[in-house]
Amino acid sequence: MRRHIPLIVLTIAALLPFAGFSTYVMHILILVFIWTTIGMAWNLLGGYCGQVSFGHAAYFGVGAYTAGILYAKLGMSPWWGIPFSIVIVGIFALILGFIVLRLRGPFFALATLASGEVMRITAENLVGFTGGSLGIMVQERTWVGKLWYYYIILLIASATYFLVKKLIESKLGYYFVAIREDQDAAESLGINTTFYKTIALCLSGTITGIAGAFYTNYMGYIDPNVVFALHDISIIAIMIVMVGGVATYLGPFVGAIIMVVLAEFIRSLPGLGTAYQTLFGILLIVIVIYLPNGIVGDFPKLSRVLSRMVRTSR
Amino acid sequence: MFFGGLAAISDVSFEIKKGKILGLIGPNGAGKTTLFNVVNGFYKPTRGEVLLNHEKISGRRPHEICRLGIARTFQVVKPLQRMSVLDNVIASAFLRVKGRAQAEELALETIAFTGLLDDRDLISRGLPLGKRKKLEIARALATRPELLLLDESFAGLNPRELDESIEIIKKIKERGITIMIIEHHMKVIMSISDRIVVLNYGEKIAEGTPLEIADNPLVVEAYLGEEKGA
Numbered sequence: 001m002r003r004h005i006p007l008i009v010l011t012i013a014a015l016l017p018f019a020g021f022s023t024y025v026m027h028i029l030i031l032v033f034i035w036t037t038i039g040m041a042w043n044l045l046g047g048y049c050g051q052v053s054f055g056h057a058a059y060f061g062v063g064a065y066t067a068g069i070l071y072a073k074l075g076m077s078p079w080w081g082i083p084f085s086i087v088i089v090g091i092f093a094l095i096l097g098f099i100v101l102r103l104r105g106p107f108f109a110l111a112t113l114a115s116g117e118v119m120r121i122t123a124e125n126l127v128g129f130t131g132g133s134l135g136i137m138v139q140e141r142t143w144v145g146k147l148w149y150y151y152i153i154l155l156i157a158s159a160t161y162f163l164v165k166k167l168i169e170s171k172l173g174y175y176f177v178a179i180r181e182d183q184d185a186a187e188s189l190g191i192n193t194t195f196y197k198t199i200a201l202c203l204s205g206t207i208t209g210i211a212g213a214f215y216t217n218y219m220g221y222i223d224p225n226v227v228f229a230l231h232d233i234s235i236i237a238i239m240i241v242m243v244g245g246v247a248t249y250l251g252p253f254v255g256a257i258i259m260v261v262l263a264e265f266i267r268s269l270p271g272l273g274t275a276y277q278t279l280f281g282i283l284l285i286v287i288v289i290y291l292p293n294g295i296v297g298d299f300p301k302l303s304r305v306l307s308r309m310v311r312t313s314r
Numbered sequence: 315m316f317f318g319g320l321a322a323i324s325d326v327s328f329e330i331k332k333g334k335i336l337g338l339i340g341p342n343g344a345g346k347t348t349l350f351n352v353v354n355g356f357y358k359p360t361r362g363e364v365l366l367n368h369e370k371i372s373g374r375r376p377h378e379i380c381r382l383g384i385a386r387t388f389q390v391v392k393p394l395q396r397m398s399v400l401d402n403v404i405a406s407a408f409l410r411v412k413g414r415a416q417a418e419e420l421a422l423e424t425i426a427f428t429g430l431l432d433d434r435d436l437i438s439r440g441l442p443l444g445k446r447k448k449l450e451i452a453r454a455l456a457t458r459p460e461l462l463l464l465d466e467s468f469a470g471l472n473p474r475e476l477d478e479s480i481e482i483i484k485k486i487k488e489r490g491i492t493i494m495i496i497e498h499h500m501k502v503i504m505s506i507s508d509r510i511v512v513l514n515y516g517e518k519i520a521e522g523t524p525l526e527i528a529d530n531p532l533v534v535e536a537y538l539g540e541e542k543g544a
Binding site: 169170171174175177178181182184185186187188189190191192193 | 354356375376377378380381385386388392393394395396397401404405406408409414417453454457
């Protein structure tokens with residue numbers, strides 16, 4: 001039964017639009033799947049391979065701008081951004097990885113944080129290329145309704161899910177986890193740690209870039225402070241995976257639902273408004289202390305606590 | 315091997331004959347683990363070379379050296395903590411075989427060889443020391459090495475575990491694998507080594523058969539005289 005959960009989730013997700021939701025709810029769902037994709041990508045590098053990146057906005061932004069610049073400078077449809085970003089973000093990730101993967105632990109984290117910020121500032125300053133702080137606006141909207149956007153991002157997210165699952169169940173998965181658990185031991189066992197860390201980073205970055213390219217097409221407007229955002233992209237990506245469950249297949253999806261839905265819910269409460277950031281912080285602290293493997297990772301513990309609460313309240 | 319101005323090892327030269335067991339002993343801080351790190355590829359020797367079957371391997375990365383046939387265990391054991399015993403060995407088995415099924419087969423065979431078959435699904439983080447040491451050996455063996463470097467695999471074991479580990483070493487030798495072993499446990503090293511090299515303050519002070527070493531006054535003074543075995 002448990003094995004079928006992903007397929008059940010996918011089926012429900014595919015049928016959801018027929019429930020006749022408002023465009024607002026559809027927007028929320030699209031956001032959930034964008035974040036699921038970013039989260040799963042981050043999880044590959046951070047959760048499974050153990051390289052905690054604080055700069056995934058760099059890949060998201062490069063992907064977003066790939067789509068944006070193809071449109072603004074070359075007059076192409078921004079949808080070309082998705083296939084193009086595979087190459088462009090891939091190369092970008094390779095170059096960035098060549099620099100930052102020499103570092104371990106907190107130093108790697110700091111270097112990735114810096115790289116995200118460097119990209120943001122670069123995009124702001126290369127005004128002739130990126131439009132600077134004015135950003136890029138896509139004038140033509142491909143579809144008025146949300147339906148096709150929803151199915152495209154659902155396709156991207158599910159493809160990511162199955163790709164990650166296939167990879168982790170293979171030799172690559174064992175090598176990633178070995179590197180995470182003990183890089184020196186892994187190296188001594190014949191694992192080319194530099195090579196495999198680079199694969200993890202490039203895959204992780206490229207998938208995030210695809211999400212970025214989709215974002216440009218969906219939102220119709222990008223600027224450096226949105227797509228290269230340290231908190232709103234890089235940090236939220238980490239929080240989603242940590243809350244949902246690091247190194248689990250469905251963790252990022254659960255995390256995305258919680259973060260997106262919670263953010264919207266709290267934002268709508270009068271008087272609370274932007275306090276949702278504080279509540280996220282508190283939620284993250286609670287998770288790290290009591291459920292360090294996230295909701296999916298520590299699900300047995302969570303269900304025990306919940307059932308005990310239900311029993312005592314009767 | 316110099317770290318800045320400090321010579322951790324200087325002028326240490328020796329040969330290991332294929333299929334034999336070479337013991338490496340010396341007081342703490344003599345440079346034994348540093349020597350392993352040089353052979354294994356974690357350090358590039360500042361002077362000198364390491365040759366495997368007459369081919370220079372010094373300066374290459376540890377994973378390449380493992381591929382070429384040298385496997386090692388660590389003094390402070392390094393299990394892949396959140397993985398099970400079986401998964402630990404599967405990870406290293408992937409070096410030589412393709413496909414998960416084959417890796418699992420090789421892993422199971424190696425685990426059985428080291429007596430850990432019943433524990434194969436236990437998470438390695440929770441294992442007692444004796445089993446962790448066996449896991450270190452099993453993982454190194456799954457890479458099908460020509461030369462196995464064992465760093466204090468007998469430290470902290472109780473008498474029964476010691477006997478089991480000695481049996482495993484003998485079986486490894488029977489398979490034709492060459493072994494170099496760092497040990498403080500005198501009885502063990504004297505009984506299983508074919509030859510012994512003694513280090514003190516980074517220099518080789520003696521080399522010979524166990525009997526020759528036991529009689530060597532330099533060795534006795536530097537090492538055996540200060541502590542009567544373990």
